[in-house]
Amino acid sequence: MPRQDKVAFNTPHIALIGMMGVGKTTIGRRLAKRLGREFYDSDDEIETASGRTVSGYFHDHGEAEFRAGEKRVISRLVGSEIVKPSIVLATGGGAFTHEPTRDILLSHSLTIWLQGDIDVILERVSRNNKRPLLQVEDPRAKLEELFKARDPIYGLAQIHVPIAKGPHIRTVNRVIRAINRHQSNFR
Numbered sequence: 174m175p176r177q178d179k180v181a182f183n184t185p186h187i188a189l190i191g192m193m194g195v196g197k198t199t200i201g202r203r204l205a206k207r208l209g210r211e212f213y214d215s216d217d218e219i220e221t222a223s224g225r226t227v228s229g230y231f232h233d234h235g236e237a238e239f240r241a242g243e244k245r246v247i248s249r250l251v252g253s254e255i256v257k258p259s260i261v262l263a264t265g266g267g268a269f270t271h272e273p274t275r276d277i278l279l280s281h282s283l284t285i286w287l288q289g290d291i292d293v294i295l296e297r298v299s300r301n302n303k304r305p306l307l308q309v310e311d312p313r314a315k316l317e318e319l320f321k322a323r324d325p326i327y328g329l330a331q332i333h334v335p336i337a338k339g340p341h342i343r344t345v346n347r348v349i350r351a352i353n354r355h356q357s358n359f360r
């Protein structure tokens with residue numbers, strides 16, 4: 174394993190946060206593979222536990238219950254006192270904005286904000302209708318509203334990484350470099 178991957182390997186749980194469509198799930202899966210860690214996605218865990226899709230869950234129970242379920246899932250994955258190997262967790266875009274969930278993430282993991290601009294994100298989320306919050310007449314306006322409300326909160330993450338253009342590996346490399354820089358500041 175390259176030296177810089179080793180530094181990242183030795184960190185606690187890594188949690189990716191940021192806006193829908195920025196790449197948390199796809200980058201997280203690749204990062205975990207690179208670091209030889211287990212990968213979890215909080216949306217997948219909610220879907221498995223509830224037997225509903227995220228959209229179905231929102232439809233049936235509403236956002237407040239979704240946030241409560243999301244908190245339970247994240248607490249189970251990274252909030253436990255039981256010592257287990259560090260994982261990579263991709264959170265859903267709203268998880269970090271919910272204070273109880275944010276507290277768990279900040280206390281038990283290295284939080285990494287993947288930052289993308291609205292045009293890239295809009296293009297990506299338009300590929301399917303899996304994101305209930307954007308099933309509105311004007312998704313751009315909704316995204317603008319979410320950016321305004323959420324960016325200051327996402328800014329509380331320990332590490333900020335602007336996504337790279339091009340293949341996923343470029344962003345994975347940026348994340349690993351950012352973790353290295355962060356860890357060396359604390360040694």
Ligand SMILES: Nc1ncnc2c1ncn2[C@@H]1O[C@H](COP(=O)(O)OP(=O)(O)O)[C@@H](O)[C@H]1O
Pocket residue numbers: 191192193194195196197198199200263297298300337338339340341344
């Ligand atoms: N570097 C990239 N290049 C091209 N497409 C990407 C890249 N990163 C993510 N995507 C695509 O953008 C979409 C959203 O990514 P996803 O990982 O689901 O985001 P999130 O989990 O943050 O909502 C997916 O279709 C994914 O394949």
Ligand SMILES: O=C(O)C1=C[C@@H](OP(=O)(O)O)[C@@H](O)[C@H](O)C1
Pocket residue numbers: 191192193194197198216227264265266267268303304305306
């Ligand atoms: O931003 C949000 O509030 C949400 C983001 C989604 O996850 P992704 O960020 O992985 O798309 C999913 O949890 C749900 O649709 C709500």
Ligand SMILES: [Mg+2]
Pocket residue numbers: 197198199214216263264265
């Ligand atoms: Mg995702």
